[in-house]
Amino acid sequence: MTAHRAPRRTLMASPVLTGSALVHAGAAAGAVLEPRLWPWALGAVAANHAVLTAAGLWPRSRLLGPNWTRLPVNEGPSGMTVALTLDDGPDPGVTPRVLERLAQHDAIATFFCVGERVERYPDLAREIVRRGHAIENHSQSHRHAFSLLGPRGMLAEIETAQAAITRVTGIAPMFFRAPAGLRNPFLDPVLTRLQLRLASWTRRGFDTVEGNPDLVYRRLTRGLRNGDILLLHDGNAALTSAGQPVVLDVLPRLLDTLRERSLHPVTLRASV
Numbered sequence: 001m002t003a004h005r006a007p008r009r010t011l012m013a014s015p016v017l018t019g020s021a022l023v024h025a026g027a028a029a030g031a032v033l034e035p036r037l038w039p040w041a042l043g044a045v046a047a048n049h050a051v052l053t054a055a056g057l058w059p060r061s062r063l064l065g066p067n068w069t070r071l072p073v074n075e076g077p078s079g080m081t082v083a084l085t086l087d088d089g090p091d092p093g094v095t096p097r098v099l100e101r102l103a104q105h106d107a108i109a110t111f112f113c114v115g116e117r118v119e120r121y122p123d124l125a126r127e128i129v130r131r132g133h134a135i136e137n138h139s140q141s142h143r144h145a146f147s148l149l150g151p152r153g154m155l156a157e158i159e160t161a162q163a164a165i166t167r168v169t170g171i172a173p174m175f176f177r178a179p180a181g182l183r184n185p186f187l188d189p190v191l192t193r194l195q196l197r198l199a200s201w202t203r204r205g206f207d208t209v210e211g212n213p214d215l216v217y218r219r220l221t222r223g224l225r226n227g228d229i230l231l232l233h234d235g236n237a238a239l240t241s242a243g244q245p246v247v248l249d250v251l252p253r254l255l256d257t258l259r260e261r262s263l264h265p266v267t268l269r270a271s272v
Contacts, residue, residue, distance in 0.1 A: 059181025059200045065188030067201040071271045073227040080226035081192070081266045082258060084109040085201065086247070087177065088208075088235025089140055090117055090124040094245050095234045099131055101248065101250040107265045109133050110198075112177045115140035115161030117235065121167045129169045134267040137173040137196060147182035154190045162194060164175050174269045175199045199268055204231035205250065211238045213249035220250070221257050230254070231270070 060069045071083055084102075086109055089095045095111075102109055111128050113135050118125045128135055139146060140161040149157065158176060166172045176196040178187065183198075191198055203224070205216035220230050237245035258265060 049106070057174060059178070064183060064185055065191075068197060068268065070202050070229060070231065071227040071266070071268070080261075080263050081271070082224070082263045083200075083228060083229045083268050084232070084254075084265045085112060085177075085268070085272070086110070086232050086234045087112045088117075088142065088233050089113055090128065091123050091235045091237075091248065092121055092124060094237055094247065095128070095171055097245075097248055098234045098251065099128065099133075099200070101251045101255070103131065105252070105259070107255050107258075108267055108270075109265060110136055110175075110267045110269075111234070112136050112138035112175075114142045115164040116233065117166050118161075118168050125165070125168050129171060134269050135165055135169055135171070136175040136177065136199070136268065137165060138177050139179055140164065142179045144179065146179045147184050149184075151186040151190060152203065153191070154186055158190060158194060158196070162196070164258065166254060174272065187222050197272075200228065201231040203229040205246075207246040207250065208233050208236045208238055211240055211246060213240055213246050214255075216246055217250050217253050220254055224257070224263070226261075226263065 054119060061067065062069075073081075084107065086098065089111060090113055098109075111133055113125065113128075115137070118135070125135060136157060136160070139157045141157065143149070143157065146154070146157065162173060174197060176191055176194075177199050181200050185197070203220055203222075205219045207216045210216050220232075224230075232247050232250065234245075234247055237247050240246055240249055255265075
């Protein structure tokens with residue numbers, strides 16, 4: 001298998017990051033030229049940092065750079081499309097059963113895999129790809145403090161996972177999803193350097209914390225429409241009252257609903 005690369009990206013700072021740089025420069029200049037203004041300068045910098053922090057805590061925000069929250073809508077030969085995405089795997093206790101349910105519905109999905117889990121379960125990662133699904137980058141170790149890392153730390157986490165997934169599957173990821181969707185201003189330059197695109201989601205079921213499959217299903221299907229990116233988990237999945245991973249209960253019903261609404265699952269990379 002040969003590595004597949006996305007069309008080349010160039011770094012273009014978002015207006016918010018450009019504005020942030022101007023705020024810092026203006027505050028510094030103002031405090032130097034007129035010392036009496038330093039409280040106002042300090043307040044402006046603090047407010048700017050609050051905006052950047054809020055943007056990083058909002059997974060679907062585009063304030064810190066490009067972010068796929070929906071598919072580029074294209075009603076071509078395949079009709080209306082959505083993307084099923086599954087995070088935090090592969091998990092030998094869950095992923096094979098997810099693959100079977102997808103196969104039963106002739107559906108394709110995108111798996112955002114953790115690099116160290118791909119290394120631990122290489123045969124399972126290769127099986128995901130063999131069945132026609134896509135594996136994308138979800139960091140090497142899924143650190144809870146990922147959004148607190150500096151540029152070197154982020155680069156190490158993402159680049160190590162990129163190498164691991166490419167080595168195991170023979171196909172280089174084209175997309176990255178941050179752990180829990182949380183990030184900071186250092187992420188977009190790192191992704192540009194690695195030629196990766198950030199992807200979040202349109203709607204999620206919160207199936208890592210919600211054990212009620214009916215509620216997870218309703219969250220995913222309420223207002224469902226063409227171009228949606230749906231988030232489920234084959235790793236760290238919550239359990240139903242019967243002890244079954246929620247995703248295994250939700251997925252068949254969700255796939256039936258997609259068919260009823262003439263929505264065809266595609267991978268993210270199919271929309272590039």
